[in-house]
Amino acid sequence: MRRIAITLQKGGVGKTSVAVNLAAALAADQGLRTVLVDMDAQCNATAHMLGDDFSGPMLSDVLRGDIPLRDALVQCHHENLRVLPGAEDLVDFERGSDDPRRARTIMGVRDMLTAGIPTDTEVVIIDTPPGGGLWLQAALAASDGFLIVAWPDGFSASGILALLNTVDDVRAAFNPNLELDGLIINHVRHTAGHRGYTEVFSQIYEDILLHPPLPVRSVISDARDAAMPVEFYERQFRTSSQAAELFRDIAGQLVRRTGIRTIRFAFAS
Ligand SMILES: Nc1ncnc2c1ncn2[C@@H]1O[C@H](COP(=O)(O)OP(=O)(O)OP(=O)(O)O)[C@@H](O)[C@H]1O
Ligand SMILES: [Mg+2]
Structure with a gap:
């Protein structure tokens, strides 16, 4: 199993869009058993996958020990795809939190994502909030790797x-x-x-850049409004903006780079 946090401290660059659409491509196209964890009190990934009016057990219930993580997972859109819903009350964990308490929360999240995720899961994608606070740190502490999402501009350059x-x-x-x-x-x-x-980032970050850079595509926000990843939105509405194909390309490179499938074959043999 590989846990991957989707990150940038700058807001609005597309972390949630990438988390949701990459998770869908990993599940549907790469055939990997995938869990998407919404670790942002804005709960955008949850709304994107499950709709705005989703109600049910959520991440904070699991963290407080009220429910096992397995029971909070919601399967959606594809048999390989499950979501651990985010919670607005994640902000409560940050209030008045001193250093030892923060560290305990971070280690609690790490234990939860190490021991609590069903063992047949092959990849965990974690959507993180903007800012460099507790929940970004918790996601990074609980992950094997992280992905950076950036706009090709100076604000994202400093954000990196x-x-x-x-x-x-x-x-x-x-x-x-x-x-x-x-x-x-x-x-x-x-x-x-x-x-x-784009050229500057491609040179500086040549070794880690996942191709292609994603253009502005209205289908990405249309699919979000329909509470679907583009993969399934394009199929259902028979549109073809090629956005789903771009996410599939990126998912394929990520799998090759991180060796997720190698781990699976090693496991199977
Ligand atoms: N390539 C794209 N083309 C068109 N719209 C996009 C693209 N990427 C993201 N968007 C839209 O931009 C908005 C912000 O994206 P998103 O919510 O994914 O950013 P974020 O980094 O998760 O934000 P936050 O920091 O608040 O969590 C959304 O409305 C989303 O639909
Ligand atoms: Mg977001």
Whole structure:
């Protein structure tokens, strides 16, 4: 099993869109048993997968020990795909939280995602909130690797540096083996600025860039409004913006790079 956090401290760059659509591609196209964990009090990934009015057990119930993680998972859209719903009251864990208490929460999350996820799961995708707070740190502490999602612009460039500082802190305190699994450039427009930054990121982060950079595609927000990943939205509404294909390409590279399937074959033999 590989746990991968989808990250950038900057808000609105497409972390949730990538988390949801990558999870769908890993489940449906790569055939991997996938769990999407919504670790953001905004609960956007939960709404994207399950609709705005979802109600049921959620991450905070599991963390408080009220319900086993297995019982909080909701299967949706595909037999290989399950969601651990996020919770607005995740913010309560941060209030007045001193360092030892924060550390206990982070280790509690790590234990939960190590011991609580069903053992037949092959990949866990964790959507994280903007900012460098408790829940980003908890997701990084509980993960084997992390993916960076960035717009091709200067704000994301500084966001990457800020994130890498947080990663250093989390490695030192909780998770020395945390690996960088890739960078996804998202929301690329046909402007000189975006072309320039795409080129710069492609050079600096050549070894970790997952291709192709994702262009602006209205189907990504249309599918979100319909509470579906683009993979299933395009099939159901018979549209073809090729957005689903782009996520499938990225999912395939991620699988090859991280060796998720190798682990599976090693397990099977
Ligand atoms: N490539 C894209 N083309 C068009 N719209 C996109 C694209 N990527 C993301 N969006 C839209 O941009 C908005 C922000 O995306 P998203 O919620 O995924 O960002 P985020 O990084 O998770 O935000 P936050 O930091 O608040 O968690 C959403 O409305 C989403 O549908
Ligand atoms: Mg989000």
